[in-house]
Amino acid sequence: MASEPVPMLEMKGISKWFPGVQALSSVDFRMHAGEVHALMGQNGAGKSTLVKVLTGVHPPDSGGIFLEGKEIRPTSPQDAQKLGISTVYQEVNLCPNLSVAENVSIGRHGSSLFVNWKEMRRKAEALLGDLNIHIDVTAPLSSYSLAIQQMVAIARSLGAQAKILILDEPTSSLAEDEVKMLFTVIRRLKAQGMPILFITHFINQVFEISDRITVLRNGHRVGEFPVVELSRMELIKKMVGREIAEEAGGRAERAAPPSLGGTPFLKVRGLGRKGTVQGIDLEVTAGQAVGVAGLLGSGRTETAQLLFGIEKADQGSIEIEGRPVKLASPLDAILHGVGFCPEDRKSEGVVSELSIRENIILALQSKRGVFHTLSKARQEEIARSYIDLLGIKAADLEVPIAKLSGGNQQKALLARWLATDPRMLILDEPTRGIDVAAKLEIMAQVMSLCDKGMAVVFISAEIHEVIRYSDLIVVMRDRKKVAEIPFGDANEQAVIQAIAGAES
Amino acid sequence: MTPPESDPEEVSTSPAPLAAQAPERAESRLDGLRRLTRMRMFWPLAILALVLLFNLIFNPHFFSVTIRDDHLYGALIDILNRASSMMIIAMGLTLVIATHGIDISVGAVVAISGAAAAALIGGELVLSGGTGMTDVTQAPLPLVIAGALGLSLIFGMWNGALVAFFGMQPIIATLILLVMGRGVAQLITNGQIITIYYSPYYIIGNGFFLGLPFSLYIVAVVAAVLLLLTRKTALGLFIEAIGINPTASRLAGVRARTIIFSAYAVCGLCAGIAGLIVSSNVKSADGNNAGLLFELDAILAVVLGGTPLTGGKFTLVGSMIGALIIQSLTTTIYSVGVPPQVTLVVKAVVVFVVSILQSERMRNLVGLKDRRRGTR
Numbered sequence: 001m002a003s004e005p006v007p008m009l010e011m012k013g014i015s016k017w018f019p020g021v022q023a024l025s026s027v028d029f030r031m032h033a034g035e036v037h038a039l040m041g042q043n044g045a046g047k048s049t050l051v052k053v054l055t056g057v058h059p060p061d062s063g064g065i066f067l068e069g070k071e072i073r074p075t076s077p078q079d080a081q082k083l084g085i086s087t088v089y090q091e092v093n094l095c096p097n098l099s100v101a102e103n104v105s106i107g108r109h110g111s112s113l114f115v116n117w118k119e120m121r122r123k124a125e126a127l128l129g130d131l132n133i134h135i136d137v138t139a140p141l142s143s144y145s146l147a148i149q150q151m152v153a154i155a156r157s158l159g160a161q162a163k164i165l166i167l168d169e170p171t172s173s174l175a176e177d178e179v180k181m182l183f184t185v186i187r188r189l190k191a192q193g194m195p196i197l198f199i200t201h202f203i204n205q206v207f208e209i210s211d212r213i214t215v216l217r218n219g220h221r222v223g224e225f226p227v228v229e230l231s232r233m234e235l236i237k238k239m240v241g242r243e244i245a246e247e248a249g250g251r252a253e254r255a256a257p258p259s260l261g262g263t264p265f266l267k268v269r270g271l272g273r274k275g276t277v278q279g280i281d282l283e284v285t286a287g288q289a290v291g292v293a294g295l296l297g298s299g300r301t302e303t304a305q306l307l308f309g310i311e312k313a314d315q316g317s318i319e320i321e322g323r324p325v326k327l328a329s330p331l332d333a334i335l336h337g338v339g340f341c342p343e344d345r346k347s348e349g350v351v352s353e354l355s356i357r358e359n360i361i362l363a364l365q366s367k368r369g370v371f372h373t374l375s376k377a378r379q380e381e382i383a384r385s386y387i388d389l390l391g392i393k394a395a396d397l398e399v400p401i402a403k404l405s406g407g408n409q410q411k412a413l414l415a416r417w418l419a420t421d422p423r424m425l426i427l428d429e430p431t432r433g434i435d436v437a438a439k440l441e442i443m444a445q446v447m448s449l450c451d452k453g454m455a456v457v458f459i460s461a462e463i464h465e466v467i468r469y470s471d472l473i474v475v476m477r478d479r480k481k482v483a484e485i486p487f488g489d490a491n492e493q494a495v496i497q498a499i500a501g502a503e504s
Numbered sequence: 505m506t507p508p509e510s511d512p513e514e515v516s517t518s519p520a521p522l523a524a525q526a527p528e529r530a531e532s533r534l535d536g537l538r539r540l541t542r543m544r545m546f547w548p549l550a551i552l553a554l555v556l557l558f559n560l561i562f563n564p565h566f567f568s569v570t571i572r573d574d575h576l577y578g579a580l581i582d583i584l585n586r587a588s589s590m591m592i593i594a595m596g597l598t599l600v601i602a603t604h605g606i607d608i609s610v611g612a613v614v615a616i617s618g619a620a621a622a623a624l625i626g627g628e629l630v631l632s633g634g635t636g637m638t639d640v641t642q643a644p645l646p647l648v649i650a651g652a653l654g655l656s657l658i659f660g661m662w663n664g665a666l667v668a669f670f671g672m673q674p675i676i677a678t679l680i681l682l683v684m685g686r687g688v689a690q691l692i693t694n695g696q697i698i699t700i701y702y703s704p705y706y707i708i709g710n711g712f713f714l715g716l717p718f719s720l721y722i723v724a725v726v727a728a729v730l731l732l733l734t735r736k737t738a739l740g741l742f743i744e745a746i747g748i749n750p751t752a753s754r755l756a757g758v759r760a761r762t763i764i765f766s767a768y769a770v771c772g773l774c775a776g777i778a779g780l781i782v783s784s785n786v787k788s789a790d791g792n793n794a795g796l797l798f799e800l801d802a803i804l805a806v807v808l809g810g811t812p813l814t815g816g817k818f819t820l821v822g823s824m825i826g827a828l829i830i831q832s833l834t835t836t837i838y839s840v841g842v843p844p845q846v847t848l849v850v851k852a853v854v855v856f857v858v859s860i861l862q863s864e865r866m867r868n869l870v871g872l873k874d875r876r877r878g879t880r
Contacts, residue, residue: 310755331757342755351749351756353816358741365738366757373737416756 006069008033008195009054009164014063016049023049026063027221029214031164031195036186038198038206038227041216042239042407042435047199050216051166055087056080067163084163088153088170096142096149100124103141104156127155131185147178151185158189165189166197171205172432175295175461183209201435202462203232215239236436263322265424265455268307270316276302277479280316284424289447289456291470293463293495299479300459301343304426307457308340309333334367339417343428343459345406349413352402356394357383359401359412364419386415390445407438414442424455431465443469463495475499544810544817548825551808551858555832563840575712579835587831588719589614589709589778589785592726593798594805594823596774599734599767601806604747604815605667605674607768610775610802612685613656614795617779619689621652622698622789625705641702648705653776659685660772664765678768682799689791699788709785719781723824726777730770730820740818743767747815801830808858829858 007030016024024046031037041047052058054065056074065072067083074080077087094103101117101124124137133151141149150170157165167186171179186196186209198210206213207227215222215238222238230238268282277299284290294300305311307318309327318325320336327333330340342348351359360383365374374382383397390411394404401412410430417425427446431439447469450456460466466473467490475483475498483498559566559579569578593610600607626642641648659681666677700706711718734740745753746760754760778798783789807813808829809822833854837847 308755329757329759330755331759334757340755342752347749348751348755351745351752353748354741354745358745362741362745362753362758363756365741366759368738370738370742370763 005032007031007066008068010066011050011054012064012066014050014053014060014065016046016053016058017061022219024053024060024219027216027219029221030224031197033195034190034193035212036190036196036198036210038200038210038213039216040206040213040235040239042437045216045239046219047216048168049219051087051168051197051199054080055085055166081157081160081162084161085166086157086160086162086164087166087168088150088157089168094141094149094153094156097140099138100128100135100141100144100152101137103152104128104137104159106156123159124155127159128152130158131155131188133185145178147174147181150174150182154185154189162194164195164197166199168199169201170198171200171202177295179205201432203235203436206235207232239436265321266307267319267322268316269319271303271306271313271318272315273302273306273311273313276311277306277476278315280306280481282474282481284455284457286423286455287450287453288471289450289458289469291466291473292457292459292476293466293473294476294499295461298476298499300476301428302479303476304340304428304457304459307333308338308426310340331366334363334420337421337423338426339363339420339422339424340426341410341413341417341428341430343432345410345413345432350401350409353400355398356387356392356401356404356412357397360386360415360419363416367420382419383415386412386418389418390415391441407434407442410434411438411442414445418445418449422454424457425449426457426459428459429461430458431460431462463492463499467492467495544819544822545825548809548822548829552825552829552832555829555836559832559836559839563836566836566839571715574715576715579839581717583828583831583835585717585719586835587827588717588723589781590798590801590805590827590831591723591824592774592781593778593802594809594827595726595730595820596771597802598806598809598811598818598820598823599730599743600674600771601803601811601813602743602747602815602818603764603767604750605764605767606803606813607663607678607771608675608799608803609659609663609678609681609685610771610778611795611798612682612689613659613772613775614779614782614798615689615789615791615793616659616685616692617652617656617776618783618789618794619692619698619791620655621648621705621780621783622700623692624648624651625700625702639702639704641705645704649780652780653773656776656779657769657773660769660775661765663772664768667768668761668765686791689789689794691791693789693791695791697788697790700783705784706787707784709781709783710787719785722777722781726774727820727824734820739763744816744818747818801827804855805830 009029009031011027011029013026013028014024015022015026027046027050029039029050039047039050049058053060054074056076056079059073059075065074067085072083074083074085080087095106098106101121104124104127105120121137125134128135128137128151131151131154133148133155135144135148141152144152154165154167170182174182183205186198189196198206200206210227212224212226213230213235214224215235217239225235264283264285266282266284268280271280271282272278280299280303282290282303292300292303302311306313307327309329309332312328318327320338325332325336327336333340346352351362354362357379361374361379364382368374380397386392387394387397392404392408392411392415394408401409404412414430425446430442430446434442443465446456446458456469458466458469470490471487473483473485473487473490473495474481475485475495477499485494485498556566566579569576569580571577593614597607597610624641624643625648626640643651663678663681666672666680667674670677707718708722709719713721734743742753742758742763745756745758746763750760775795775798779795782794786794803813805826806823807826809819809824809826811818811822833851834847837850838844842850
């Protein structure tokens with residue numbers, strides 16, 4: 001390599017210790033102007049901690065941070081932002097009820113007592129215009145999609161004279177077209193010389209957008225690699241530190257699909273609800289995995305909500321094992337043997353301050369009712385058996401679930417449903433935001449239960465995952481079911497075509 | 505000290521583990537202390553102990569308990585008796601607060617319950633020869649109690665329905681009853697203060713049983729029932745789950761609405777029981793003033809007891825201790841001779857100090873959370 005210029009950002013020998021954990025041990029990290037640098041590692045590898053040290057949330061125990069060659073010591077995120085280090089988080093932390101323009105300039109009015117609204121609007125439009133986003137900046141932020149909200153957050157960073165932009169899991173909640181839009185913006189910023197730190201779990205995206213990858217594992221830096229010198233498999237090996245079969249547990253490796261004769265477990269005809277989805281027909285047989293593909297907003301999640309009684313259907317019928325049923329609440333669905341891992345683990349899944357044990361037995365206890373209490377010993381036995389089965393890493397059963405990593409939380413939620421002994425399990429984005437190893441373990445477990453006769457409805461934005469695991473792929477578009485593709489005919493091209501529809 | 509000569513093996517092996525154990529033990533003692541301060545009950549009990557310690561030093565009479573007419577008398581007994589109504593209210597309110605709700609109508613329900621009981625008794629003074637008073641009641645005592653409690657339960661259910669089924673914000677829903685309740689109480693008493701001339705009713709708030717105030721037995725029964733309900737069934741788990749994350753709880757099949765509704769109903773019932781004790785204690789029902797500002801003391805008791813206002817993990821025993829703290833504080837302030845006009849200021853200052861003590865604990869909790877995020 002030719003002599004390299006002085007890096008825009010350099011972190012040298014950063015160590016950080018938390019009680020019980022050495023989160024970072026002497027980690028080096030650097031970024032050059034105009035590069036997209038991906039920070040990769042499993043949950044618990046130290047990515048978040050490194051970013052938090054950089055953004056002033058945690059002071060490092062040792063080591064130094066140099067921005068444009070000068071040592072800096074950010075003491076808070078605000079301080080870091082003043083120094084030119086701006087972060088856009090997965091969950092956009094702006095004010096949804098304020099206008100876009102206000103969000104772009106909030107906290108930067110300077111010392112002037114009055115707000116120059118016109119100037120504020122003009123500035124916001126200009127900053128967003130730079131990103132090729134042309135929207136009404138006087139509308140409240142909440143009226144725009146999450147993707148646009150992220151653009152607004154990025155524009156806000158640019159307005160704050162950012163020297164470095166950190167994107168923390170920016171694509172986790174975006175649909176594929178929105179990811180494309182974000183990447184266009186990233187490329188534009190990169191061309192302007194902005195160094196961008198990109199943190200994600202999506203390996204495909206890393207290879208699509210980044211120039212260089214730094215891999216962390218267990219708080220150590222494994223190395224820094226130019227993207228062109230690394231293959232997918234090599235990257236995963238470096239992250240995991242061991243050989244894993246990336247494509248394990250897929251449909252192709254499993255036993256032959258069950259014969260689809262007899263009464264299906266679930267039979268849905270013309271199911272719909274005003275304002276959400278219309279005319280859904282669906283059949284799921286015991287031992288069958290049905291994948292649901294579609295863009296964000298295509299009605300994937302809404303369908304699952306009707307099937308689990310979260311929203312009440314106002315059209316069509318649902319039959320479970322040949323008997324018509326009304327699902328008026330999640331409890332109804334649970335009593336009929338249905339389980340549901342929701343999309344948003346944090347707000348719809350975990351009950352953060354309750355222990356792992358309590359989180360695991362919650363659905364089973366609801367199924368039994370308030371007064372058929374499971375004894376503490378029985379609860380512990382159940383929790384322990386699933387902790388072993390799913391390989392949940394936890395100090396003990398009474399630790400609040402919030403203390404677990406994302407992957408382990410997701411496993412505990414899976415345990416919550418498996419404990420109810422479900423006949424059918426609906427998984428809405430079960431692998432979002434968790435690391436590769438946990439993802440594979442979860443899917444392997446679900447698929448082995450599927451082989452034993454559990455019906456699975458698997459919703460995912462990642463098309464290759466849907467294809468890999470499903471016997472049958474249901475494609476949704478514009479809140480309707482538009483295609484059914486059996487496993488044998490499924491390939492990425494076919495599914496994408498069905499998602500995109502005839503017009504493209 | 506010298507090991508027995510006969511067993512050389514033991515001599516050679518024993519020192520090593522001993523040496524290894526010593527620092528470990530010191531560490532575990534420190535650990536134990538840390539664990540102790542993290543226990544839910546630690547801070548409420550410590551505060552209560554502090555108030556009592558203050559009395560031990562400045563007010564030695566405080567701890568004297570004498571036996572008169574087979575009854576125990578003294579400041580401590582007095583505190584227990586006076587705190588009984590607040591302990592019961594605080595327990596009911598704890599369940600509501602644990603669901604991430606609030607009930608500011610408990611004071612009004614106290615007034616309604618007392619008014620209903622007094623109205624059912626009738627308030628007629630019939631003079632007679634010897635003692636000067638004959639016990640007369642329009643309704644038999646069980647009916648009086650059932651009537652007052654039934655009415656309180658209905659008002660609790662009203663609150664619960666507004667919150668759980670109509671989706672009203674708890675503070676607004678119960679504000680309605682806070683405003684309306686005193687009117688209802690006065691409607692029942694015809695705007696008068698009804699004096700109760702029926703001595704069997706006095707037992708509830710003034711009587712003694714086996715040397716102890718009768719009201720304490722009521723507290724014990726309420727506490728036992730609520731503890732059994734919440735800890736021996738899954739109710740406590742469900743209440744906490746709802747308080748922490750209502751969406752996730754619903755998705756896990758918890759009947760959130762039914763449980764929230766029940767919590768308000770029980771809270772109303774508890775306030776009703778307290779209303780009986782209060783009206784019995786003062787032998788009258790005053791629709792305007794009975795239970796006035798009780799809601800504030802009750803909220804304070806719950807929070808002092810260690811149940812956060814944000815809901816979730818709750819402790820009934822803690823709330824009882826919280827009520828005891830408030831009552832001992834009040835009694836202490838009176839007994840050390842603080843002028844009555846400034847007692848509220850002194851009380852506020854102490855509550856302020858106590859809150860700071862507790863918020864340090866909150867800061868520790870926040871610290872824990874940060875660490876948790878950091879290790880991800």
